Amino acid sequence: MKLNCDLGESFGSWKMGLDEQVMPFLDQANIACGFHAGDPVWMTKTLALAAANGVEVGAHPGYPDLVGFGRRSMNCSHDEIVGLMQYQMAALDGMAQSQGLQMTYVKPHGALYNDMMSKPSVRASIMQAVASFYKPVRLVLQATPESAQHREEAKSAAIDVSFEAFADRCYDDDGRLLSRAKPGAVHNRERMLAQVQQLVSKGTVTSVSGNTLHLDADTLCVHGDNEEGVRAIAAIRELIV
């Protein structure tokens, strides 16, 4: 099990995230590519930080929506999705290579990620974008009960995939994230660590109703937005060695 985190989400004069503190604990840095966050200067800094810490780098492309931080679903066409994915992947890839790094994976951001999980046509467009990229890059999806089906889709598209689970979010009985609007949606520290421990040791999570769900996860998504987040990541890191 790897630890991944969304980084490089500053933009111009606006700082977001405690990247310097978080990076040392990570295996994988998902770096924003300029459409919903990030800019060329921040991408350069974030790549340098990843290089200094020996962290694997991936592209974290989003919808072209800075003011909405890529969190608003946009009704894009197939060509638009392929284009925005490849443009952002390419931008990060070339900048990474210019620092001696390899971009090895791509994980869509925010609404693009949610649309990938919920809309087969968006997922197909994203897989097509990855498949037609000039070099092999893993696509990261959410680990859900549909992971086997997604693996089949990826096989048809001739791309590699990996699946991520969430450390701090409660799962519903269908194996999806419990809506943030529901009570208990976000774990406290104790429950978060218990969920991580269970994922690592048994490959399962306990749902909001107490059911045991299998999750086929290769990597764990953590968040470093504030000091408490950084401490949580440090604690999670001790469980994953």
Added chain:
Amino acid sequence: MKLNCDLGESFGSWKMGLDEQVMPFLDQANIACGFHAGDPVWMTKTLALAAANGVEVGAHPGYPDLVGFGRRSMNCSHDEIVGLMQYQMAALDGMAQSQGLQMTYVKPHGALYNDMMSKPSVRASIMQAVASFYKPVRLVLQATPESAQHREEAKSAAIDVSFEAFADRCYDDDGRLLSRAKPGAVHNRERMLAQVQQLVSKGTVTSVSGNTLHLDADTLCVHGDNEEGVRAIAAIRELIV
């Protein structure tokens, strides 16, 4: 002598340039990369058009200024210039490779190009951006009396350069383009073809005052904004074989 032209300058629903008509006559397509013009979908289309016509592709990066079409000088720092250059080069490079093409050169656009020619610090930043890009890419500058000096600078930066002349613009006695505000700044068809013929056969242009100036040019910049431009390119093509 090659023929180069700025292409892919449409943006979203806004069409600019007669790329389909111009491409067959070109050797080199300078493709806008999304900061002053172009977007992922248009970049994809323009790359496909270049591939279909066997045309060499280069990045045509600009200042981040869509509404100003990259024609307004922006007072950017060294890090900002390196970043915006590498981001746009990388974006086009990865998308080009995904279509089986190689991006082999970069020519800055508009105000970024003008600043490169007139401001040593901007030129140094641009050369640094090219030098630290992950693979060798030629930088295109304007052929001027300073070309020898620019060649020295490029040698120090360990990058390749090439120089372009302009077909339809009158040169002043210093070997620079006569300001568009001056009478005779833009050649008519006849004078344009004469200038091209002279450049190809003798490597010189005749300045506005009648002086003969040597220009060390590898490539000739043409413009395909309208039907007359396309016809002019066709006529120039016949002179360059």
Added chain:
Amino acid sequence: MKLNCDLGESFGSWKMGLDEQVMPFLDQANIACGFHAGDPVWMTKTLALAAANGVEVGAHPGYPDLVGFGRRSMNCSHDEIVGLMQYQMAALDGMAQSQGLQMTYVKPHGALYNDMMSKPSVRASIMQAVASFYKPVRLVLQATPESAQHREEAKSAAIDVSFEAFADRCYDDDGRLLSRAKPGAVHNRERMLAQVQQLVSKGTVTSVSGNTLHLDADTLCVHGDNEEGVRAIAAIRELIV
């Protein structure tokens, strides 16, 4: 019956629409406000053109999506919709007043218009934006069988509304525009003029299946994207006096 048209849809160096040719035939100019098209300089020019032709001006706000031309639905919150509506209305209003004009109405653009018609929550947010604007402004909606209900909603929100029909689009049996994907969706010149004549004289349209539908329309939307569009507008103008 008035004639309205979307104008001011150029952006920076990109020209769109034949505004100069269209304006003399119009009663109402829906002017883009910078989020999906238009910019301060084009807004100024378009307002001047409206003033010179004695045409009423309205705001034509869209989603913040230049590259998508406001045609992609974005999942915005209530506060975001109120904000983007009021910002764009205010921008056009103050610029109009600075040319001695009054902005008297607002008609959402593209996906924002479609969402207004199909999603009650978006319509409610838009009505709220208009209601809380500092001065009375009419909201333009599409004339449909739901117009009576929309009139009630507007009454509750304490705003004025008007309804527009389309000259060149075929209606389905439910009184909505036939999808452009369907045959016969866009009228030829003859059928367009017949539809306009019927709307003006009887207040009805004939649907794709031949049914007669009542449409409660105050204004007719026309398009001036090309020469044929301009000629069509001139022909329609002769029917509406």
Added chain:
Amino acid sequence: MKLNCDLGESFGSWKMGLDEQVMPFLDQANIACGFHAGDPVWMTKTLALAAANGVEVGAHPGYPDLVGFGRRSMNCSHDEIVGLMQYQMAALDGMAQSQGLQMTYVKPHGALYNDMMSKPSVRASIMQAVASFYKPVRLVLQATPESAQHREEAKSAAIDVSFEAFADRCYDDDGRLLSRAKPGAVHNRERMLAQVQQLVSKGTVTSVSGNTLHLDADTLCVHGDNEEGVRAIAAIRELIV
């Protein structure tokens, strides 16, 4: 002497400034208008905060450069400057009126402010923008030895002006701000309060060399970027009653 501060400089998910803490100490809030910072939702929030605290509101327009935060000079034409000024002023004005407030002044931001002070042509364009705005709005310039001349220019343009001094910046012997690159450019708390006291009681500042300079200032610019800034504003407020 009034206290003014730049507020509303957050953008989408990126928070900047401690507006809630700063607002109660101010007389005048310079509110960003969306081109270099701010967005419709933040503008709405900031206007509401100003209303709740009884603070006068002004527009704080900048160059269209989000990633550069409006701090990079852009070589704009007269029409572009007039357009960007009026668009942003109008946007804030209409939104302010919709909350029962009046926008009474405008103070350009960042590089636009610096260009206004150093380039007569930019200043003329800005004065023209204010003069042709649909209602009287004061233009805020920096108090310098040229203030009398600027007052004359404003009189010719038929606009009102006011002048601001800086609390925390050391002045050079020419009455301009000492470059931040120089030692002593930014005052510590003690020197800042002494400078404010001197400005209020005598209308003068002591320059870096110890000269006494008269400054014709109506308002004092303070900064609330962090907790120390807020405390400094509170201390200054006690000196200005």
